[in-house]
Amino acid sequence: MGHALTSEQAADRTLFLQLDEHDHEAGGSTLLGFWIYLMSDCLIFAVLFATYGVLGGNYAAGPGPKDLFDLSLVALNTTMLLLSSMTYGFAMLSSYRKKVAATQVWLLITGLFGLAFLSIELYEFAHMIHEGATPQRSAFLSAFFTLVGTHGLHVTFGIVWLVTLMFQIGRHGLTKANARRLACLSLFWHFLDVIWIGVFTFVYLMGMLR
Amino acid sequence: MSAHDHASDHEAGLVHGEEPHGTLKEYLTGFILSVILTAIPFYLLMGEVSWSKQTIALTIVVLAAVQMVVHMVYFLHMTPKSEDGWTLTSLVFTLILVVITLAGSLWVMYHMDTNMMPKHEVSQPR
Numbered sequence: 001m002g003h004a005l006t007s008e009q010a011a012d013r014t015l016f017l018q019l020d021e022h023d024h025e026a027g028g029s030t031l032l033g034f035w036i037y038l039m040s041d042c043l044i045f046a047v048l049f050a051t052y053g054v055l056g057g058n059y060a061a062g063p064g065p066k067d068l069f070d071l072s073l074v075a076l077n078t079t080m081l082l083l084s085s086m087t088y089g090f091a092m093l094s095s096y097r098k099k100v101a102a103t104q105v106w107l108l109i110t111g112l113f114g115l116a117f118l119s120i121e122l123y124e125f126a127h128m129i130h131e132g133a134t135p136q137r138s139a140f141l142s143a144f145f146t147l148v149g150t151h152g153l154h155v156t157f158g159i160v161w162l163v164t165l166m167f168q169i170g171r172h173g174l175t176k177a178n179a180r181r182l183a184c185l186s187l188f189w190h191f192l193d194v195i196w197i198g199v200f201t202f203v204y205l206m207g208m209l210r
Numbered sequence: 211m212s213a214h215d216h217a218s219d220h221e222a223g224l225v226h227g228e229e230p231h232g233t234l235k236e237y238l239t240g241f242i243l244s245v246i247l248t249a250i251p252f253y254l255l256m257g258e259v260s261w262s263k264q265t266i267a268l269t270i271v272v273l274a275a276v277q278m279v280v281h282m283v284y285f286l287h288m289t290p291k292s293e294d295g296w297t298l299t300s301l302v303f304t305l306i307l308v309v310i311t312l313a314g315s316l317w318v319m320y321h322m323d324t325n326m327m328p329k330h331e332v333s334q335p336r
Contacts, residue, residue: 032293039304046308050315075252082244085285089237096231190285194278201251201274208255209263
């Protein structure tokens with residue numbers, strides 16, 4: 001028969017599609033929409049990575065990556081973010097089993113790992129600025145602080161969202177809306193970890209090779 | 211054929227309503243793979259490895275790419291079928307833009323830089 005439709009079948013099909021179009025669950029497209037937001041966020045990071053790639057070698061006779069970066073600190077930071085990704089997964093698993101307290105505890109642990117990551121990053125920034133390696137010092141440092149700072153800002157907002165959800169779940173339980181919010185934050189949190197892979201590879205590790 | 215289409219559409223509709231679920235095994239597998247894929251590049255730079263810079267750079271870039279895929283599969287639960295394929299479509303579109311942005315910027319700016327470099331003969335007054 002092939003793919004050609006008779007007019008009767010075409011009419012039948014059209015009717016079916018029209019009926020189906022109206023059968024949308026509330027919030028049913030939220031996850032896809034949020035994914036598309038993340039893709040646009042990915043483009044922001046692509047531009048910041050490109051900027052860093054272009055300017056990353058212009059030290060203006062100032063300090064370079066080898067003078068500034070401490071790889072053991074970066075390794076510790078990466079571990080924090082990786083652990084938080086896994087514990088967020090455990091929070092999701094608890095939420096599927098409708099265990100409110102367990103979900104909250106895993107969210108709390110995830111948040112603490114996130115805070116540890118931010119603290120280490122801020123310590124690194126403070127240390128660099130104290131040594132005179134401020135964003136104004138060179139094009140390399142401007143690009144570095146913008147890229148890594150934007151990632152850190154995302155983690156900060158992720159933690160704010162995470163704490164908000166902990167209270168939401170405590171007050172309203174694991175309702176359908178809250179489960180959807182948890183799934184969105186899950187995408188956000190794991191996405192930030194993917195971006196961090198790019199940061200530690202191209203900024204820190206490649207920086208030490210320059 | 212038409213009836214079959216209806217059935218598969220309906221099935222897709224049901225899957226569509228369900229969020230992609232991960233399992234404990236998936237999260238643990240993803241975590242262990244990530245730890246390995248992170249540890250190797252850090253060891254290459256922090257340990258005393260006598261590889262050439264080019265080899266190390268190439269290795270860590272490949273490992274980063276693999277780790278990104280691991281995160282996509284085990285943490286973000288991406289499959290070609292999620293959201294009727296729209297997640298993957300938007301991801302591929304974004305990746306094309308990312309590659310154009312990165313490769314284009316680096317390529318153009320590298321050549322600009324080379325061409326704008328003041329040559330000593332030119333800058334010295336005659």
